[in-house]
Amino acid sequence: MTGISEPLSAPLEVGFDYTRSLGPVLGRFATALRQRRIEGVRGSDGRVHVPVVEYDPITAEALDDFVEVGQQGTVLSWSWTPHPLEGQPLAHAFAWALIRLDGADTPLLHAVDVVSPQEMHTGMRVRVRWSDAPVGSIRDIACFDPVPDDAAAGGTAADHTGEAPPLPESTSEQQEPVAMTTTPVHLHYRHSASPEESQYLRALAEGRLIGQRCPACGKVYIPPRGACPTDGVPTTDEIELPDAGTVTTFCIVNVPFLGQRIKPPYVAAYVLLDGADIPFLHLVLGCAAEEVRMGMRVRAAWKSRDQWGTTLENIDHFEPTGEPDAPYESYARHL
Amino acid sequence: MTDPDVAVVGFAQAPNTRQTYGTTNGVEMLVPILHEVLDGTGLTKGDIGFWCSGSSDYLAGRAFSFVAAVDAIGAVPPINESHVEMDAAWALYEAWVKIRTGQVDTALVYGFGKSSAGDLRRTLALQLDPYTTAPLWPDSVGIAGLQARLGLDSGQWTEQDMAAVAARCRTDARTNPHAQISGAAEVSELLAEPYLADPLRAHDCAPITDGASAVILADADRARELCARPAWITGLEHRMESGNLGARELTTSPSTAGAARAAGTDGVEVAELHAPFTHQELVLREAIGLGDEVRISPSGGALCANPMFAAGLTRIGEAARRIMDGSARRVLAHATSGPALQQNLVCTMEGHR
Numbered sequence: 184m185t186g187i188s189e190p191l192s193a194p195l196e197v198g199f200d201y202t203r204s205l206g207p208v209l210g211r212f213a214t215a216l217r218q219r220r221i222e223g224v225r226g227s228d229g230r231v232h233v234p235v236v237e238y239d240p241i242t243a244e245a246l247d248d249f250v251e252v253g254q255q256g257t258v259l260s261w262s263w264t265p266h267p268l269e270g271q272p273l274a275h276a277f278a279w280a281l282i283r284l285d286g287a288d289t290p291l292l293h294a295v296d297v298v299s300p301q302e303m304h305t306g307m308r309v310r311v312r313w314s315d316a317p318v319g320s321i322r323d324i325a326c327f328d329p330v331p332d333d334a335a336a337g338g339t340a341a342d343h344t345g346e347a348p349p350l351p352e353s354t355s356e357q358q359e360p361v362a363m364t365t366t367p368v369h370l371h372y373r374h375s376a377s378p379e380e381s382q383y384l385r386a387l388a389e390g391r392l393i394g395q396r397c398p399a400c401g402k403v404y405i406p407p408r409g410a411c412p413t414d415g416v417p418t419t420d421e422i423e424l425p426d427a428g429t430v431t432t433f434c435i436v437n438v439p440f441l442g443q444r445i446k447p448p449y450v451a452a453y454v455l456l457d458g459a460d461i462p463f464l465h466l467v468l469g470c471a472a473e474e475v476r477m478g479m480r481v482r483a484a485w486k487s488r489d490q491w492g493t494t495l496e497n498i499d500h501f502e503p504t505g506e507p508d509a510p511y512e513s514y515a516r517h518l
Numbered sequence: 519m520t521d522p523d524v525a526v527v528g529f530a531q532a533p534n535t536r537q538t539y540g541t542t543n544g545v546e547m548l549v550p551i552l553h554e555v556l557d558g559t560g561l562t563k564g565d566i567g568f569w570c571s572g573s574s575d576y577l578a579g580r581a582f583s584f585v586a587a588v589d590a591i592g593a594v595p596p597i598n599e600s601h602v603e604m605d606a607a608w609a610l611y612e613a614w615v616k617i618r619t620g621q622v623d624t625a626l627v628y629g630f631g632k633s634s635a636g637d638l639r640r641t642l643a644l645q646l647d648p649y650t651t652a653p654l655w656p657d658s659v660g661i662a663g664l665q666a667r668l669g670l671d672s673g674q675w676t677e678q679d680m681a682a683v684a685a686r687c688r689t690d691a692r693t694n695p696h697a698q699i700s701g702a703a704e705v706s707e708l709l710a711e712p713y714l715a716d717p718l719r720a721h722d723c724a725p726i727t728d729g730a731s732a733v734i735l736a737d738a739d740r741a742r743e744l745c746a747r748p749a750w751i752t753g754l755e756h757r758m759e760s761g762n763l764g765a766r767e768l769t770t771s772p773s774t775a776g777a778a779r780a781a782g783t784d785g786v787e788v789a790e791l792h793a794p795f796t797h798q799e800l801v802l803r804e805a806i807g808l809g810d811e812v813r814i815s816p817s818g819g820a821l822c823a824n825p826m827f828a829a830g831l832t833r834i835g836e837a838a839r840r841i842m843d844g845s846a847r848r849v850l851a852h853a854t855s856g857p858a859l860q861q862n863l864v865c866t867m868e869g870h871r
Contacts, residue, residue, distance in 0.1 A: 371637060372542070372635045409545040416549065
């Protein structure tokens with residue numbers, strides 16, 4: 184970020200390993216792939232579907248008539264990928280193709296490894312290139328290679344292991360059918376704070392707490408908001424708030440969890456800064472957990488200045504001030 | 519209920535841009551257009567019987583982004599609200615049904631998407647079959663290219679036909695202040711450009727767009743009060759095809775054809791088609807049966823601005839606008855969702871009831 188008025192933004196990484204059970208049809212397809220075989224399933228109209236479909240596209244009947252198909256096929260259509268994206272089958276330029284395997288009637292979408300689009304044409308023959316260590320996934324097919332013209336004859340299921348490296352012992356010996364598949368998904372975003380939030384975050388980096396007032400209802404929000412949830416208009420007039428306030432409600436955390444940074448028991452509390460209308464969640468430390476109570480007066484314990492950034496984490500925690508408790512009426516409408 | 523008719527009585531859209539400064543929950547794009555569309559009808563938020571939105575958490579990179587978007591409404595006291603993880607044209611379908619049940623007399627429908635926050639081509643791979651296709655991360659342009667080549671190889675269309683679609687859309691978009699891309703374009707010049715992803719050139723692909731749009735629907739009594747020339751919905755249908763890409767006939771669109779037949783397309787003068795790729799407009803025209811006399815996407819269409827989860831709703835708004843401003847009597851809008859025109863919605867509207 185350069186300009187001072189531009190909203191703050193930062194990379195946001197979202198990732199999850201999706202783990203799915205496969206069921207009888209997809210499980211059989213995956214189990215065959217692990218053995219470097221490709222099985223399709225025959226539908227009510229006699230068509231052999233590859234990849235398999237669990238239910239007939241026409242009658243919706245459950246399908247279970249499996250058919251082994253060839254490991255060579257014909258390109259029905261293709262498109263060129265000059266700059267592959269993360270996760271795609273090949274890291275260098277390649278072609279996506281709809282490939283109808285010999286013995287199948289519906290095409291499979293996969294990658295063909297050629298160096299330029301000049302080497303691709305509709306109707307060309309291609310052959311499976313297997314991955315070195317199959318696990319029972321569509322990615323056991325690393326990609327497809329063009330079949331040279333003089334080798335195009337044949338291509339039955341029997342010659343399928345042609346140039347593939349031997350199956351790892353552990354895989355060939357596995358007898359259990361494949362029942363699960365794991366697909367790691369990682370997406371990358373640029374997350375933007377709103378203009379209002381950005382002012383708040385920049386003030387935090389200077390050790391200041393900035394709220395804004397809703398021009399319609401007059402409530403003071405910290406953080407300020409792009410839209411007051413009551414009125415649907417951005418908050419405006421800036422208000423500097425003190426770093427002291429009142430505990431409106433709280434809970435004692437007794438349960439350990441992954442990533443926990445403080446040893447339980449400890450207190451997570453809603454702190455209503457003096458002059459604000461919306462409390463925010465923070466930690467209350469500096470006293471025994473059982474001493475924390477609604478109405479308790481607290482003040483921010485800031486980290487040392489050299490650790491400050493555009494984050495509310497600049498405040499390490501809140502701790503009791505020792506003042507008398509705030510009367511219930513002073514925070515009752517902020518609960 | 520005595521009169522089942524429902525009409526579009528208002529439409530607004532945010533600027534369509536390559537990148538907004540706003541958040542992925544759309545609040546910054548939505549606040550101005552919600553005010554604009556309400557002001558245009560004289561309604562206030564308290565008058566709206568039902569709110570329905572379309573957006574996607576995958577696009578936003580955060581959970582429940584549509585809930586944060588509700589802040590843009592100001593949902594106090596509580597509102598009657600729903601959401602679809604689809605283009606907001608399908609949110610409009612839900613709102614239309616809601617009004618026809620008689621439960622409410624007005625609905626405000628909105629869609630938003632900040633595609634620039636992530637890598638749209640990768641994100642869209644996640645709408646593919648999660649077992650046999652999505653693990654390969656096929657990107658949206660690559661899949662559209664497979665569809666385009668099927669039609670090129672079969673002689674159903676040519677690269678010239680595709681470029682002609684782009685040229686017409688860009689030329690038309692010059693009069694659309696909300697368009698992201700516009701300008702005079704010659705087919706020969708477009709074809710001189712290199713391939714982006716053979717057989718697709720840049721002009722064949724919709725731009726990446728951040729944007730939002732909003733439409734107000736009303737029942738018969740309210741529509742007559744709120745709008746001089748309501749755009750009466752005469753047909754609203756949607757159909758879906760298999761999630762198995764290889765099982766589909768990619769050069770035709772049976773789902774569009776079925777929806778159009780059910781909606782009824784006689785006498786349509788203007789058709790706003792949601793075609794994010796040039797060849798898809800050719801598929802859609804054929805499927806709906808639109809002749810040369812029908813004006814196609816005078817706004818410039820999705821090829822000139824394609825805000826994800828709003829572009830389909832925008833087609834309905836743009837088509838309705840032709841009725842509301844008196845320039846057309848009978849119009850059609852189309853919305854699509856999913857890879858290579860998997861799911862399609864057709865909405866027909868007319869001026870007099």
